[in-house]
Amino acid sequence: MTRSAPAGSAVIPGAISWIAVDWGTSRLRVFAMDANDRPIASASSDKGMGQLSRDAFEEALAELVSGWLADGPRPMIACGMVGARQGWIEAAYGPVPGPALSETGLVRAPATDPALALRILPGLAQQEPADVMRGEETQIAGFLSAHPGFDGLLCLPGTHSKWARLKDDQVLSFRTYMTGEMFALLSGHSVLRHSLAAAADMSETSGSRFVEGLDRARALRGNLSADLFSIRARGLLQGFTPVEAFDYLSGLLLGAELTAAAETDADLPVALIGSGPLGARYRQALGHFGRDAAMMDTTDATLAGLTAACHTLKEAGEWPAI
Amino acid sequence: MTRSAPAGSAVIPGAISWIAVDWGTSRLRVFAMDANDRPIASASSDKGMGQLSRDAFEEALAELVSGWLADGPRPMIACGMVGARQGWIEAAYGPVPGPALSETGLVRAPATDPALALRILPGLAQQEPADVMRGEETQIAGFLSAHPGFDGLLCLPGTHSKWARLKDDQVLSFRTYMTGEMFALLSGHSVLRHSLAAAADMSETSGSRFVEGLDRARALRGNLSADLFSIRARGLLQGFTPVEAFDYLSGLLLGAELTAAAETDADLPVALIGSGPLGARYRQALGHFGRDAAMMDTTDATLAGLTAACHTLKEAGEWPAI
Numbered sequence: 001m002t003r004s005a006p007a008g009s010a011v012i013p014g015a016i017s018w019i020a021v022d023w024g025t026s027r028l029r030v031f032a033m034d035a036n037d038r039p040i041a042s043a044s045s046d047k048g049m050g051q052l053s054r055d056a057f058e059e060a061l062a063e064l065v066s067g068w069l070a071d072g073p074r075p076m077i078a079c080g081m082v083g084a085r086q087g088w089i090e091a092a093y094g095p096v097p098g099p100a101l102s103e104t105g106l107v108r109a110p111a112t113d114p115a116l117a118l119r120i121l122p123g124l125a126q127q128e129p130a131d132v133m134r135g136e137e138t139q140i141a142g143f144l145s146a147h148p149g150f151d152g153l154l155c156l157p158g159t160h161s162k163w164a165r166l167k168d169d170q171v172l173s174f175r176t177y178m179t180g181e182m183f184a185l186l187s188g189h190s191v192l193r194h195s196l197a198a199a200a201d202m203s204e205t206s207g208s209r210f211v212e213g214l215d216r217a218r219a220l221r222g223n224l225s226a227d228l229f230s231i232r233a234r235g236l237l238q239g240f241t242p243v244e245a246f247d248y249l250s251g252l253l254l255g256a257e258l259t260a261a262a263e264t265d266a267d268l269p270v271a272l273i274g275s276g277p278l279g280a281r282y283r284q285a286l287g288h289f290g291r292d293a294a295m296m297d298t299t300d301a302t303l304a305g306l307t308a309a310c311h312t313l314k315e316a317g318e319w320p321a322i
Numbered sequence: 323m324t325r326s327a328p329a330g331s332a333v334i335p336g337a338i339s340w341i342a343v344d345w346g347t348s349r350l351r352v353f354a355m356d357a358n359d360r361p362i363a364s365a366s367s368d369k370g371m372g373q374l375s376r377d378a379f380e381e382a383l384a385e386l387v388s389g390w391l392a393d394g395p396r397p398m399i400a401c402g403m404v405g406a407r408q409g410w411i412e413a414a415y416g417p418v419p420g421p422a423l424s425e426t427g428l429v430r431a432p433a434t435d436p437a438l439a440l441r442i443l444p445g446l447a448q449q450e451p452a453d454v455m456r457g458e459e460t461q462i463a464g465f466l467s468a469h470p471g472f473d474g475l476l477c478l479p480g481t482h483s484k485w486a487r488l489k490d491d492q493v494l495s496f497r498t499y500m501t502g503e504m505f506a507l508l509s510g511h512s513v514l515r516h517s518l519a520a521a522a523d524m525s526e527t528s529g530s531r532f533v534e535g536l537d538r539a540r541a542l543r544g545n546l547s548a549d550l551f552s553i554r555a556r557g558l559l560q561g562f563t564p565v566e567a568f569d570y571l572s573g574l575l576l577g578a579e580l581t582a583a584a585e586t587d588a589d590l591p592v593a594l595i596g597s598g599p600l601g602a603r604y605r606q607a608l609g610h611f612g613r614d615a616a617m618m619d620t621t622d623a624t625l626a627g628l629t630a631a632c633h634t635l636k637e638a639g640e641w642p643a644i
Contacts, residue, residue: 085558130555160513160551176551178512185507190500191482222545225578229482229498233452236407256547 011041013070018320020306021061021078021118022299023087024135025050025159030064037307041068049081049088057088058111061118073115075320077306077313080135083107083120093125093132097172100124100141101309115322121309124171131176135302136162139273142304143296144169152269153261155293157282159184163261165268177257180278186228186249195235196249197242202277209244210281213251214258214288222256254285262289269293273301333363335392340642342628343383343400343440344621345409346457347372347481352386359629363390371403371410379410380433383440395437397642399628399635401460405429405442415447415454419494422446422463423631437644443631446493453498457624458484461595464626465618466491474591475583477615479604481506485583487590499579502600508550508571517557518571519564524599531566532603535573536580536610544578576607584611591615595623 011032020031020039026048032041047060061076068074083091088109094102105122123134136156143154148169156162159180165172187196220227231249234240240248272293274282279295286293313319333354342353342361348370354363369382383398390396405413410431416424427444445456458478465476470491478484481502487494509518542549553571556562562570594617596604601617608615635641 125555125559127559129549130552130559132555132558175548176555177547178550179547181512182547185511189507189511190503220582221543222547223543223578223582225499225501225504225544225575226497226582227451228500230452233447233454233498236454237447237449237452253547256545260542260545260548 011068013068013072015040016068016074018310019065019068019074019076020303021076021082022135022302022306023078023080023082024048025081028060028064030061031303032068033303033307037303037310039303049084049086052088054088057082057109058113058116061116062113065116069115073322075119075310075322076116077119077121077309079121079138079302079306079309082109082118083122084134087120088118089120091120091122093123094137096124096126096131096174097170098124099169100137100144100171101305101312102137103312106309106313117322119313121306124174126174129175131174133162133174133176136164137171138305138309139298139301140164140166140171140305141308142301142306143271143273145304145308146296146301147271150269150271152271153265154271154273155261155282155286156273157278161257165265175261177260179253179257183250183253186253187246192228192231192245192249195232195240195242195245197246199246202243202246207247209247210251210284211288213248213253214255214285215251216248217252217255218259218289220256222259224252224256227252250281251285254281258285258289258291262291271296273298275299333390335390335394337362338390338396340632341387341390341396341398342625343398343404344457344624344628345400345402345404346370347403350382350386352383353625354390355625355629359625359632361625371406371408374410376410379404379431380435380438383438384435387438391437395644397441397632397644398438399441399443399631401443401624401628401631402457404431404440405444406456409442410440411442413442413444415445416459418446418448418453418496419492420446421491422459422466422493423627423634424459425634428631428635439644441635443628446496448496451497453496455484455496455498458486459493460627460631461620461623462486462488462493462627463630464623464628465593465595467626467630468618468623469593472591472593474593475587476593476595477583477604477608478595479600483579487587497583499582501575501579505572505575508575509568514550514553514567514571517554517562517564517567519568521568524565524568529569531569532573532606533610535570535575536577536607537573538570539574539577540581540611542578544581546574546578549574572603573607576603580607580611580613584613593618595620597621 016032017035022029029044031039043064091107109118111117124137161177164174270291270293272295275298338354339357344351351366353361365386413429414427431440433439446459483499486496592613592615594615597620
């Protein structure tokens with residue numbers, strides 16, 4: 001069941017208890033939450049961290065939430081790249097191993113209008129191998145609030161996919177895979193762009209070429225360096241269609257990620273936080289590699305994580321102080 | 323010894339016996355050759371195949387060679403992407419296994435001025451695994467004319483590196499590695515662009531991080547999917563400098579290529595066609611992996627290959643007919 005509220009829906013400000021903010025590199029999404037921590041309205045814009053100078057964050061937030069604050073301020077809490085060094089204000093990383101939501105490191109954004117002084121959750125940093133996340137730690141916390149004590153691997157697909165090893169409600173370790181960004185670079189900016197269908201023209205996966213790519217990546221143990229160009233050559237020599245090429249490249253890249261991620265902890269259960277076609281591809285790929293994974297919706301996980309952060313603040317007596 | 327002539331040097335048209343043309347995706351280079359097949363002048367422009375519509379090739383060529391044709395036409399022969407489907411005119415691929423310079427497939431470009439009717443050499447195509455080359459086959463022919471009977475692997479670094487298995491003066495098989503393009507994409511367009519020095523700011527390789535990247539790629543057996551993002555994280559967490567990051571990424575990508583290319587034919591000698599900093603990096607990487615490689619200069623190889631093509635045409639009685 002997805003808890004996402006319809007975008008732009010009218011809502012009575014008095015029904016809003018707090019505001020959840022998911023502020024990534026490319027998108028800003030806000031959710032009006034009721035007293036039962038359910039979203040009753042949502043809005044979004046393309047004013048992600050990557051598009052904003054430091055002094056533009058407050059206005060970008062005001063654009064989406066000011067209507068909800070008509071009868072007074074509400075506590076607001078955010079996760080994501082808004083807390084990066086290049087964001088509104090830096091929220092220091094919490095350590096790994098450790099809890100998904102660090103008990104220290106929460107910061108208040110400096111705002112001209114005190115009603116817009118957003119709380120921002122810290123990300124997580126791992127020293128060896130060096131790795132960082134911002135935003136996914138909140139989804140992990142949301143997943144753990146729904147599945148307390150989960151002992152296994154959690155996969156979070158995206159531009160930079162994360163794989164986290166969870167145990168005893170802690171993040172023991174994690175790794176980042178640039179799979180989504182690599183697909184975007186290869187399909188949009190490399191010589192392969194001539195060979196691939198646009199994502200918008202992909203209705204459903206063709207299936208067989210995707211699976212062929214998965215199997216090929218596994219056979220190559222994830223070393224794709226000699227195989228990427230074959231997509232171009234198969235188009236020139238063998239009539240490989242743009243849809244087939246898209247699916248094959250997708251299979252190769254996901255297959256390399258899964259081959260690396262599955263090398264350790266081969267016997268542990270795997271769960272997935274995902275949605276839409278990308279979530280479906282990961283689920284299919286995991287199933288093909290014999291790792292059937294339960295999937296939690298991405299927005300549900302984010303809202304559950306922000307809710308968990310609210311409850312922690314309440315227990316510490318720091319909520320709902322605006 | 324490099325045979326390259328100084329660019330733009332004045333030359334007496336009567337001393338020119340024929341004209342060698344290296345016409346790739348991004349550059350057009352022409353060489354005035356004397357009766358002993360030595361370059362006595364050269365010129366170049368950025369009018370590569372990728373920048374030209376079909377009707378713009380003749381003028382792009384005329385711009386560089388018309389001064390050399392003052393007292394009459396000269397035979398001209400070209401290799402490279404000028405013969406691609408999107409080029410001036412398509413020169414069909416020769417088969418692999420087979421000779422580097424196919425005896426069929428040479429085409430004449432359609433030109434308004436008959437003096438500009440360039441001969442274009444075909445590329446090579448391999449059916450399984452599917453692969454193609456255009457331009458490198460001429461360098462291979464040039465290498466074989468200097469090293470007849472070479473039995474081993476020939477590595478041709480570039481945007482799309484090629485590795486060819488040579489024996490009995492034939493190309494038995496080859497593979498393409500998108501290493502150079504991948505480096506350009508990751509360093510110029512991915513999240514790693516924030517972490518890497520610009521190529522122009524790299525005077526010499528720092529050495530140690532390059533070797534660390536090579537070793538890491540080998541340890542990962544070339545599956546880089548979990549390791550690329552660590553470059554960003556090491557910059558954020560561990561003070562990894564932009565020069566170190568450049569060298570490490572270069573090492574990772576070359577290491578993955580060499581790991582894949584070395585999996586077969588581990589006992590065969592390796593030779594290299596290269597020049598400049600890229601050639602030096604490949605030579606260092608091959609040496610680090612225990613494959614010391616003799617290196618032939620890229621331009622020398624191209625001119626030797628075009629010269630070999632001229633001689634073949636002469637023996638067939640088709641040269642120097644303009």
